[in-house]
Amino acid sequence: MEALPTNEGDPGSTSSSTSGAEAAAEPHTVTIYDVARAAGVGIATVSRALRGSAPVADATRAKILRVVDELGFRPSHLGTSLAEKRHAAAGIVFPDLSGPYYAEVVMGHEEAASRLGRSVLIQGTNGRTDPIAAARDLAGRVDGLVVLGRTVPDALVEEILAQGVPVVLLARPSVGNADSLRVDNLTAARALGEHLGTHHFAQVRFLGSPDSSHDVAERWAGIFQGLARSATRLDLTPCNLDEESGTRVARAVLAGPDRPDALVCANDEIALGAIVAAEEAGLTVGVDIAITGWDDIMAARHARPGLTTVRQPMRLLGAHAAEVLDERISRTRTTPRHEILPAELVVRSSCGSHPQGDRR
Amino acid sequence: MEALPTNEGDPGSTSSSTSGAEAAAEPHTVTIYDVARAAGVGIATVSRALRGSAPVADATRAKILRVVDELGFRPSHLGTSLAEKRHAAAGIVFPDLSGPYYAEVVMGHEEAASRLGRSVLIQGTNGRTDPIAAARDLAGRVDGLVVLGRTVPDALVEEILAQGVPVVLLARPSVGNADSLRVDNLTAARALGEHLGTHHFAQVRFLGSPDSSHDVAERWAGIFQGLARSATRLDLTPCNLDEESGTRVARAVLAGPDRPDALVCANDEIALGAIVAAEEAGLTVGVDIAITGWDDIMAARHARPGLTTVRQPMRLLGAHAAEVLDERISRTRTTPRHEILPAELVVRSSCGSHPQGDRR
DNA sequence: TGATCATATGGAAGCGCTTCCCACCAATGA
DNA sequence: TCATTGGTGGGAAGCGCTTCCATATGATCA
Numbered sequence: 001m002e003a004l005p006t007n008e009g010d011p012g013s014t015s016s017s018t019s020g021a022e023a024a025a026e027p028h029t030v031t032i033y034d035v036a037r038a039a040g041v042g043i044a045t046v047s048r049a050l051r052g053s054a055p056v057a058d059a060t061r062a063k064i065l066r067v068v069d070e071l072g073f074r075p076s077h078l079g080t081s082l083a084e085k086r087h088a089a090a091g092i093v094f095p096d097l098s099g100p101y102y103a104e105v106v107m108g109h110e111e112a113a114s115r116l117g118r119s120v121l122i123q124g125t126n127g128r129t130d131p132i133a134a135a136r137d138l139a140g141r142v143d144g145l146v147v148l149g150r151t152v153p154d155a156l157v158e159e160i161l162a163q164g165v166p167v168v169l170l171a172r173p174s175v176g177n178a179d180s181l182r183v184d185n186l187t188a189a190r191a192l193g194e195h196l197g198t199h200h201f202a203q204v205r206f207l208g209s210p211d212s213s214h215d216v217a218e219r220w221a222g223i224f225q226g227l228a229r230s231a232t233r234l235d236l237t238p239c240n241l242d243e244e245s246g247t248r249v250a251r252a253v254l255a256g257p258d259r260p261d262a263l264v265c266a267n268d269e270i271a272l273g274a275i276v277a278a279e280e281a282g283l284t285v286g287v288d289i290a291i292t293g294w295d296d297i298m299a300a301r302h303a304r305p306g307l308t309t310v311r312q313p314m315r316l317l318g319a320h321a322a323e324v325l326d327e328r329i330s331r332t333r334t335t336p337r338h339e340i341l342p343a344e345l346v347v348r349s350s351c352g353s354h355p356q357g358d359r360r
Numbered sequence: 361m362e363a364l365p366t367n368e369g370d371p372g373s374t375s376s377s378t379s380g381a382e383a384a385a386e387p388h389t390v391t392i393y394d395v396a397r398a399a400g401v402g403i404a405t406v407s408r409a410l411r412g413s414a415p416v417a418d419a420t421r422a423k424i425l426r427v428v429d430e431l432g433f434r435p436s437h438l439g440t441s442l443a444e445k446r447h448a449a450a451g452i453v454f455p456d457l458s459g460p461y462y463a464e465v466v467m468g469h470e471e472a473a474s475r476l477g478r479s480v481l482i483q484g485t486n487g488r489t490d491p492i493a494a495a496r497d498l499a500g501r502v503d504g505l506v507v508l509g510r511t512v513p514d515a516l517v518e519e520i521l522a523q524g525v526p527v528v529l530l531a532r533p534s535v536g537n538a539d540s541l542r543v544d545n546l547t548a549a550r551a552l553g554e555h556l557g558t559h560h561f562a563q564v565r566f567l568g569s570p571d572s573s574h575d576v577a578e579r580w581a582g583i584f585q586g587l588a589r590s591a592t593r594l595d596l597t598p599c600n601l602d603e604e605s606g607t608r609v610a611r612a613v614l615a616g617p618d619r620p621d622a623l624v625c626a627n628d629e630i631a632l633g634a635i636v637a638a639e640e641a642g643l644t645v646g647v648d649i650a651i652t653g654w655d656d657i658m659a660a661r662h663a664r665p666g667l668t669t670v671r672q673p674m675r676l677l678g679a680h681a682a683e684v685l686d687e688r689i690s691r692t693r694t695t696p697r698h699e700i701l702p703a704e705l706v707v708r709s710s711c712g713s714h715p716q717g718d719r720r
Numbered sequence: 721t722g723a724t725c726a727t728a729t730g731g732a733a734g735c736g737c738t739t740c741c742c743a744c745c746a747a748t749g750a
Numbered sequence: 751t752c753a754t755t756g757g758t759g760g761g762a763a764g765c766g767c768t769t770c771c772a773t774a775t776g777a778t779c780a
Contacts, residue, residue: 029523031766042730047768054769057728074523077501078442079766082735087438089481089501098675100658103463111486114494119501121449121479126471134474141437141449141479163389163434272662298460298657302632304664315458391736402760407738414739417758439736442765 030073039067050075089119090325091142092318093135095151096126097241099269100297101314102148105170108318109146116326118143125151132156139165144325146170146318149213166328168321171215177336179324181317185218186225188310188343192264192292193226195308195345199290199352201232201261207239207249207274208266216241216266219294223264235260239270246273254281254289261290262351268293268300271307275350290351306348313341390433399427410435449479450685451502452678453495455511456486457601459629460657461674462508465530468678469506476686478503485511492516499525504685506530506678509573526688528681531575537696539684541677545578546585548670548703552624552652553586555668555705559650559712561592561621567599567609567634568626576601576626579654583624595620599630606633614641614649621650622711628653628660631667635710650711666708673701 036043049056049064090113094102110120123138125131135152139160148170157175167178174180210217239249265271271293283289286305296311327333396403408414409424450473454462470480483498485491495512499520508530517535527538534540570577599609625631631653643649646665656671687693707713
């Protein structure tokens with residue numbers, strides 16, 4: 001009954017054959033045990049030598065490093081993470097839309113997170129049958145999570161926070177003690193509204209759905225405020241945030257009665273789609289009708305006429321989220337942080353202006 | 361000496377206090393042991409009940425599920441992965457450029473991989489001080505890797521393959537027994553060259569660096585072949601793949617002697633940058649000078665004049681990579697697969713044509 | 721010269737899970 | 751009635767690592 005966990009006696013023991021035969025069967029990953037054996041030391045010493053967590057005699061370290069090199073040992077991330085109880089990874093969840101906005105934020109995040117020594121897991125809710133489950137799963141694989149927009153319901157954010165996983169909310173009101181990062185849509189929208197006011201349009205139409213997104217709601221509110229002093233009439237037509245919807249909705253708006261002088265679109269994709277519709281209708285954008293967007297994506301700059309829009313610091317938003325998250329993960333900070341980044345009005349010709357820089 | 365691994369006697373035992381006190385200290389993650397204890401069964405049974413890997417009596421299963429729900433148990437990914445020896449994740453490495461092309465491929469990959477039940481880790485080589493180390497690290501965290509372009513040297517690809525991690529190469533010649541996916545640049549470039557031939561330009565200039573990327577090399581070769589039958593002279597000026605370089609290089613080319621009639625650019629960003637330079641020089645694109653791009657990014661479609669380009673199935677490329685990788689990871693296939701996806705010439709007005717669909 | 725101490729190192733527990741192996745029990749067949 | 755069988759379920763090993771604890775070895779101090 002002295003059968004201790006060591007392999008011995010028991011003929012069925014699998015581990016006893018490990019060191020002997022089996023060479024050709026599998027690539028057999030090199031483990032820390034292999035290194036320890038080859039270097040004639042204990043695994044603890046190997047670990048210490050490799051990570052410098054405790055002093056190791058120079059000679060010993062040198063020998064270990066040599067063996068590591070010879071055997072091509074690479075510590076298993078899983079083993080390390082399990083022992084350390086951390087993933088060294090952050091996750092980012094973004095919504096259905098596959099436009100440039102989200103891509104830019106994600107890329108900006110990756111760059112910054114990578115610099116902070118953290119891998120990045122991405123999770124789009126695009127086409128996922130169960131985005132909730134996907135997000136919950138992701139939360140279990142990372143040390144912190146960035147959530148864009150309304151992808152994840154408040155309850156799930158709370159649940160994830162309760163699990164001890166810090167969350168940074170982007171472009172969305174804060175939940176619990178999650179951090180939040182937003183762009184000052186209101187101020188920029190007000191500026192855009194005021195600018196449009198100087199054009200003395202009779203009728204402005206906002207294309208977008210304020211109740212679909214916090215950002216859009218702010219934009220709508222800001223435009224409203226910015227136009228308040230002018231005699232301009234302002235209406236709203238709901239529209240999804242993609243180009244095709246923009247074309248379709250604009251087409252209907254332009255064909256309907258009471259044709260507006262200006263289309264203020266909730267984002268650039270709608271605006272670019274609206275430009276297509278306007279041209280179809282024989283209108284010259286910037287002359288017969290003004291069209292503005294939001295985000296300043298690449299295509300906005302290259303469209304003709306150049307699209308008047310509001311530039312959002314998309315990459316910065318993603319990058320900053322990584323930093324804010326890092327403070328939480330490293331417990332440098334424990335109280336929530338809420339930041340609002342400025343946005344910048346970019347006037348080009350599509351609204352009827354003729355700015356210096358804009359070609360044509 | 362009967363001290364088995366169970367907690368008992370030993371006063372320093374930490375695990376003995378686990379069930380009793382300590383409630384408020386830490387969130388204390390619920391483990392499979394907690395569930396087993398609460399349900400009055402062994403952990404093996406809990407595992408079986410949850411994953412259905414072996415039959416469990418209905419009553420037992422029901423009880424376990426109830427307890428799981430009450431305790432809010434979520435299996436640790438780390439524990440599971442370590443035991444299963446798999447990550448349930450794929451990685452994708454992309455190069456420095458942060459343009460829409462890579463973003464699209466990455467997003468397309470995420471969507472497909474997600475559908476296959478695999479999380480996606482992304483790794484840009486942008487700004488990384490040691491992209492090699494980053495890629496190697498990534499390879500240790502995934503079950504399979506997608507590599508875009510020349511980001512990772514051949515030797516490292518071999519090393520990763522040797523570790524047993526399948527690799528899919530995108531837009532790059534195959535290495536070892538890695539799978540590869542490419543777009544048929546040659547055929548499309550030839551078609552573009554031939555199309556340009558019909559315009560009877562005297563002099564065409566290719567902006568791009570064939571030795572920097574396999575894709576660009578193929579484009580250059582195809583253009584050359586496509587123009588071979590015409591009397592057109594073809595030259596090359598090296599150029600990086602970003603917009604700013606496009607503007608700068610085009611500016612120089614247009615100001616220099618021997619001004620070409622057409623600029624064939626290695627990608628859309630260069631072309632869009634070149635359009636800026638051409639307009640600066642007072643030239644009307646599509647009339648005084650032809651400019652073409654490659655990729656058909658969103659901005660190409662919205663530029664005026666519309667940019668003649670070659671449409672690459674970017675999202676499809678990323679998505680298909682996920683599927684090809686999946687076959688390798690699941691060992692459905694063990695021999696390399698090399699595929700070439702078709703690209704499509706998209707003629708708009710920037711080359712001097714006046715296609716039907718193109719507005720203006 | 722014996723006691724003390726810092727340093728270097730090994731053993732082993734533990735991170736949370738899966739699964740092999742075996743024991744148990746009730747029902748079945750002889 | 752006893753042995754076989756199939757259905758359940760528990761124990762424990764093992765995945766690869768980190769780190770606590772204990773020990774051994776010289777070096778240092780009185």
